[in-house]
Amino acid sequence: MVNFLHRAKAALSPVSAHATEIEVSHGKGCYLVDTKGKAYLDFTSGLGVCSTGHCHPEVVSAIQNQAASLIHGCLGIVYYEPPIALAEKIGQILGGSETNLTSIFFTQSGSEAMETAIKLAKYVTKKHKLVAFRGGFHGRTLGALSVTTSKEKYRAGYEPLLEGVSFFPYPYCYRCPWGRERATCEVYCADHELAPYLEALDNQVAAVIIEPVLGEGGYTFAPKEFIQKLVQKCREKGILVIFDEIQSGIGKTGTWFAFQQLDVAPDIVTIAKGIGSGLPLGACVSTPEIMNQWTKGAHGGTYGGNPVTCAAGLASLKVIEKALPAVAGLGKLVLERLQSELKDHPFVGEIRGQGLMIGIELVTDKVAKTPGVELVKTVLKKCLDQYLIVVSCGIEDNVIRLIPPLTITESELHKGLDILISVIHELH
Template sequence: MNATPNPNHIKTALPGPKAQAMIARDAEVISPSYPRDYPFVMSHGRGTEVWDVDGNRFLDFMAGIAVCATGHAHPQVVKAVQDAAAKFLHISSDYWHEEMVGLGERLAAVAPLGEPAMSFICQSGTEAVEGALKLARYVTGRPRFIGFLGGFHGRTFGSLSFTSSKYTQQKGFSPTLAGVTHVPYPNPYRPLFAGDDQGAAVLDYIRMLFQRSVPPSEVAAILIEPMQGEGGYLTPPDGFLAGLRALCDEHGILLIFDEVQSGIGRTGKMFACEHWGVAPDILTSAKGLGSGLPIGAVIAKKAIMAQWKRGAHGNTYGGNPVTCAAANATLDLVRGGLMDNAATVGDHFMARLRELQRDFPCIGEVRGKGLWIGMELIESDGKKTPATALCEAVVQRAFHNGLLLLSCGTSTVRFMPPLNVSVGEVDEAIALLRASLDQALAGA
């Protein structure tokens, strides 16, 4: 779809001629499985601003799916990568070097586990989840797991067994890992159970499963996103995570928090679970950890991870010096002020979105913490029917207006800009979003 360019941002019809040429080249040699949302072909970026190959400027409020925590090409991260690359590009994780040990020390210092922590360094979120599942099964000797509907944990076979945000992710790949039982994620805006406390209702549902079909003595772990991402940017009701922790303790089940998307300062705290003061046994991290370089981590209580014997788990690229250097610089920046900026600017962003909500009845709910924000769109039928087509139209119109966004759930626009986004950039994005909503509602 070509549209009239915004003179403040966009110089060509989108996609421009250079972008069209690259998309055509890509179609001949790259897998069609990538879920490209709109024809953005990036040239370069600085902070929250990015430019495509035709010179069009955009505000990036999706940050590579919450990966670019420190913005694009942060000079401190770039220098750390350059310095590390000049020394050596790789040595396998069978050996030692300063960047890997330093990262382990930093992760132990910020891990919200309530006791000493150890880390296994890997390359991605899905690999971190795989490692967490293997660790849980290894130390408990139990075969079963519980996951949550709407969750996204990755696309390799173990993590895919838990992923249930869209059926297309599992279609064609059955059977996946046996022994995984899914339960609802509590959603007060769209309650599945009677009563006001959806968190308590989900806990009761799990207890019912324990009585009827899932022996709790066979459950190794419960895997959950403390704030659910792909399922709709959902925030659990207060008390739910604490109740889940108590349920796990009652039955000797390990609690795994998947903070691949919600961690590393995204919600205004280092990890989302800290908003409720609930400590997991194992935590997974990736995405924002490396500011764009591929890195992940399984962070576990030392008493748990220390049970792994030599050779029980490993990889070739884990602890790569260049990616560890990026992660070390990222953590220093997040702890040094970006996490606080996420909290402060996030509050401003939420307030501006709620102002917008007063003008647009199609905005059913604005929710989130820090710079993890969801805006759920609904139809005008008085039934909170998800406005799926409108959501897609808003994301597309925003692209043509110079604002990069992504959706999640059935009809939620999610906002996950870099953690160093400014108030001025948020206000600019709000103006672009307002125009995009007007155009999408008008069918433009």
């Protein structure tokens, strides 16, 4: 009995949105195969999760081996290898002398990693206020939702949320909130807007939370100087800096973490998605100095550091370590092709990306920059008709979001781009 669609409608809560109605039988590499045997090229990686591709053999075998020896023990009761080995590995990746981000708390999701980060920041600073950025997405649980503004419908019906949260405009350069031109602005926002804003805050702010790459909000990249000035200002004021790298981390931008290209060190980093290849795994990472201020038992959970998810995490990091040196080059190839074939298209407002995290912002009018919401819907539908799965992002949902697995080959990338580019050319 297949008929997933019909049964899902009857049995699953209708609250979850579905980008497609594809009924999947299995996945392999960059492909999802439906129940009729048709293979779809998946440029979404299950929303930025399967960076090793679907069912990578090394990840599958790590999960199988671990499941056969220990599925759960509870870190609150005993110790076992996978979470410790994975934490050591993350510490090696993140813990250079500048950052010292070597103390890790494991979670089951990105939202829970954000809850952990928020609780940690409040606990150690003994302050309760938070600053987040407009358009940011940090999750659906109540704390994470309190700092999320990427879509109104996420918050509607749940307010009041956490008190003491204020929002600053994200430096979305294509749509500069301060009406400046990127080429000439000299990061006006950092000195003239952000600095006085932070200056005016009272001394009750525990943390500033930012995605160095705005994910759900539109695949836009905060300027390096902006982030540097933000971190510097926070340091001066004793405010902790939390980087949400749940979407942008684990190799997607060509380095393990996007912030590693920015010459800054946050106090706390959140991770999820790509680290688990699909198993529910997230982490909140900070320095031992900060983590050591958290009283034993002040936070915890039954499943955090689960042996099977952490074994999947370790195997995923090994696969990604091998793929990582090629990611920047693959991203360049995509950007160059998109630029050369689409730059002058009347509906293509901006093409932007780093590594394999790429956005194409569609507009109906290049001067007014009117969001091309229907255009994007048409593109996604037509790509699907040709067996390419692509999703959108953006506050207005007018950005085509490309996040293929990091293990993708050049020929698979070109195959997808052939379809995407021809579909965009058909727009009128």
